[in-house]
Amino acid sequence: MAERQYDWKAIAKNPKFVELHHKKTAFLFGWWIFSCVYYFLLPIGAAYTPGIFKVKIIGVINFGYIFALSQFFVSWGIALYYSHVANKDFDRLTRELIDELHL
Amino acid sequence: MTIKKIFIAATLALSVAAAAYAEEQKAPAAGAAPAMSAPAAQGAPAATAAAPAPNAAASVATPAPAAPAPVKKELKANKTITIGMFMIIIAITMGVVVWAAKQTKSAADFYAAGGGITGTQNGWAIAGDYMSAASFLGISGLISLYGYDGFMYSVGWLVAYITVLLIVAEPCRNAGKYTLGDILSFRTSPKPVRAFAAISTVAVSTFYLTAQMVGAGKLMALLIGIPYKMSIIGVGVLMVGYVVFGGMVATTWVQIIKAGLLMSGAFLLSFLVMIKSGFNPIGFFNTIVSSPEIQDHVSKLVLKDGVILSGMDAGQRFLEPGLYLKNPLDQISLGMALVLGTAGMPHILMRFFTVPTAQAARKSVIIAMFIIGGFYVLTTLLGFGAAIHLTPQGITSVDPGGNMATLMLAQQMGADIAPIIGDLFLAFLCAVAFATILAVVSGLVLAASAAIAHDIYVNVIKDGHADQHEQVFAARATSFVVGACGILIGIAAEKQNVAHLVALAFAVAASGNLPVVVLSLFWRKFNTAGVISGLVVGTVASIALVMVSPNMTYPKVIAEGAKKVVVAMEKKQAALPAGQSLSEKDAKALAKAKVDAQQTGTSMVGLEKPLFTLKNPGIISIPLGFMAAILGALAFPSRRSEEMFDEVYVRQNTGLGMAKAVEH
Numbered sequence: 001m002a003e004r005q006y007d008w009k010a011i012a013k014n015p016k017f018v019e020l021h022h023k024k025t026a027f028l029f030g031w032w033i034f035s036c037v038y039y040f041l042l043p044i045g046a047a048y049t050p051g052i053f054k055v056k057i058i059g060v061i062n063f064g065y066i067f068a069l070s071q072f073f074v075s076w077g078i079a080l081y082y083s084h085v086a087n088k089d090f091d092r093l094t095r096e097l098i099d100e101l102h103l
Numbered sequence: 104m105t106i107k108k109i110f111i112a113a114t115l116a117l118s119v120a121a122a123a124y125a126e127e128q129k130a131p132a133a134g135a136a137p138a139m140s141a142p143a144a145q146g147a148p149a150a151t152a153a154a155p156a157p158n159a160a161a162s163v164a165t166p167a168p169a170a171p172a173p174v175k176k177e178l179k180a181n182k183t184i185t186i187g188m189f190m191i192i193i194a195i196t197m198g199v200v201v202w203a204a205k206q207t208k209s210a211a212d213f214y215a216a217g218g219g220i221t222g223t224q225n226g227w228a229i230a231g232d233y234m235s236a237a238s239f240l241g242i243s244g245l246i247s248l249y250g251y252d253g254f255m256y257s258v259g260w261l262v263a264y265i266t267v268l269l270i271v272a273e274p275c276r277n278a279g280k281y282t283l284g285d286i287l288s289f290r291t292s293p294k295p296v297r298a299f300a301a302i303s304t305v306a307v308s309t310f311y312l313t314a315q316m317v318g319a320g321k322l323m324a325l326l327i328g329i330p331y332k333m334s335i336i337g338v339g340v341l342m343v344g345y346v347v348f349g350g351m352v353a354t355t356w357v358q359i360i361k362a363g364l365l366m367s368g369a370f371l372l373s374f375l376v377m378i379k380s381g382f383n384p385i386g387f388f389n390t391i392v393s394s395p396e397i398q399d400h401v402s403k404l405v406l407k408d409g410v411i412l413s414g415m416d417a418g419q420r421f422l423e424p425g426l427y428l429k430n431p432l433d434q435i436s437l438g439m440a441l442v443l444g445t446a447g448m449p450h451i452l453m454r455f456f457t458v459p460t461a462q463a464a465r466k467s468v469i470i471a472m473f474i475i476g477g478f479y480v481l482t483t484l485l486g487f488g489a490a491i492h493l494t495p496q497g498i499t500s501v502d503p504g505g506n507m508a509t510l511m512l513a514q515q516m517g518a519d520i521a522p523i524i525g526d527l528f529l530a531f532l533c534a535v536a537f538a539t540i541l542a543v544v545s546g547l548v549l550a551a552s553a554a555i556a557h558d559i560y561v562n563v564i565k566d567g568h569a570d571q572h573e574q575v576f577a578a579r580a581t582s583f584v585v586g587a588c589g590i591l592i593g594i595a596a597e598k599q600n601v602a603h604l605v606a607l608a609f610a611v612a613a614s615g616n617l618p619v620v621v622l623s624l625f626w627r628k629f630n631t632a633g634v635i636s637g638l639v640v641g642t643v644a645s646i647a648l649v650m651v652s653p654n655m656t657y658p659k660v661i662a663e664g665a666k667k668v669v670v671a672m673e674k675k676q677a678a679l680p681a682g683q684s685l686s687e688k689d690a691k692a693l694a695k696a697k698v699d700a701q702q703t704g705t706s707m708v709g710l711e712k713p714l715f716t717l718k719n720p721g722i723i724s725i726p727l728g729f730m731a732a733i734l735g736a737l738a739f740p741s742r743r744s745e746e747m748f749d750e751v752y753v754r755q756n757t758g759l760g761m762a763k764a765v766e767h
Contacts (some may be wrong), residue, residue, distance in 0.1 A: 006750075006753075006759060006760055008749045008750035008753050008754075009749050011749075011753045011757075011759070012749040012752060012753055017753065017756070017757070020756060020757075021752075021756060024756065028269045028270065029269075031265075031269060032265060032266065032269045032270060035262060035265040035269075036265075036442060039258070039259065039262040039438065039442065040435060040438060042255060042258060043255070043428075043431060043434040043435050043438055044431065044435065046255060046424035046425070046428075046431070046434075047424075047425075047431030047434065048431065050423065050424060050425060053423060053424055054419075054423050058385060059385040059388060059389060060385075060388045060389055060391075060392045060419060060422065061384075061385065061388050061422070062419075062422055062423065064251060064255075064422070064423060064424055065251065065254070065422055068251070068254055068255050068258055069480070071258045071261070071262060072258070072261060072476045072479070072480055075261055075262055075264070075265055075472065075476060076472060076473065076476060078265055079264075079265070079268055079468070079469045079472050080469070082268060082269060082465075083465060083466070083469050086465060087462070091462065094756070094757050094758070097757065098757065098759070
């Protein structure tokens, strides 16, 4: 199984690859930072602003409970959104790049 | 397709066998129903808790604040049914091993199932690999005793997967082969990097494995009365069997079967809990707040902090933060270890090498996130359900940490339909716990032995010159040795406090492994010196901080606390009218405190009191790990590593030139 030789430097400079790299980096780190900020608001909020967490929203169900539950839906939302964007954009760009390189 | 057929057949066999057992066991079990079998169904959930029932379950179902010394309750599973279910699980998994062993011919088969696992299968396997008995039994127990804080605690375990999905899953699939060492050694000096990566992998796996083994031994002893050592040996032998003979294929299917069993158990139990509250979430929460037992339990909890609460206010407090997690910095520190550590766990990373493409890796994380998240949402129902139907007092009388809450709930919910169903359901959940332990420990043994056999033996000692036959033999031999060590450590650690080891494993993964993985994949200037300094500093810092943290035992601190108790109790005694003595409970506490107050000496590392006040080292050790990795790389720049970055970066983004798991 002789491995194919690629000119990695040339591929790294290919405009398609640069586009893929920029889009991906912005998306991945952007959403990762968002999810971290959203998550750490939970322990920080619970510790330093317990008053807000105690506000009752529906019946006896309070803001804290809804906020904690929302963490699950936000995580799932980010996952599905990422999957959508990756399947649509990132995979397409990768395929176009590979086609262009005639691999 | 064959895999699917086997799986379906296995599931069918399981249900048929369970039904057969039900028939067989009906007569004797109904007669000798364990003491925990609750009275037959009673209308409203609130009534269940309040109505005094005439049998032994009464003291569990009703609050007993007045009772001077609550009798220690035990949760005993029906041995015949439970062992029968265990046997079924062992039989099915052994079938899987025999089938898997036939397909395991090359190193790629052994470590990565030949890259032949689909995204969906891998998603279930990740969930099975990740959810330990601690999350299955521990988190619902925390919720049943401390309400909101237990729920908040569970959130981080899912959010962690965002990091896995966005940062590591696809690049690792594209740039790696079998182990952490493969990813890290790509553009660095392979030998030292592989050696250090293997040490950190073995460290993380050992900490996690020890916690799992000790937990397994105690759980089996508690549930079906198998002695501790026997349980460890039994679990260990099975785990070694799966890994040595079936490699990654068998491990994957054990994990898939476990995840399926766990989700069915959780769904069924949540369904029964929701039936009781008429599928009305608002009513469900009202029941929590208005339960007199929960109110009483919360008033006692907050009284320790000098707060007086009673009635509905106390019930409402159960849904608010701060009953359990009292140190916010510790909480944030644990959150950091989870969010970054999961993505650095060798046994999780290894799962991404079993799928053929980056798309499949992506799909598998998303499926795993839905399974894991769904499970934790159901856990809330189970935890709160246990608080309503068993009362916190009933749960703590069986296990002060609440670990038995889910199992007790299963027995009661089943018994409310018919006593035999209670026994069956309890036995089923015990079997799920058993499968859970097996699946997690197998994944850990596989990850540790891959690091030793593939990184150290094949690539460091043999310079990569080992044929397939030799590689597979090395992998099997190492798995055997690692598994045997796991059994020995498990037996040796029986009396040790291992609760902090899981947090330590995540802290080491977050501080040592994750920084170097991320920097290897995304930073041009990263190199050998960076990998080694990052791994060493991150790992050593986490371990050192735990060694000087409150996790260790400090005899002098215990003695000081005990002295205070002695003083308080003697005051109380003095204040009593003449002729009266302390209640039995207080007298016991006084006697214990007097003994504890005599304790002297120092902790394991010779300290009188903790140097570091947090139980979770992440908040300090993670930045240290990152800094060491960055500074190390900057201090010893490597032109070759920088030049090779283009290759790594193109590979991890596009999958070009991917190391195919299947040898062509």
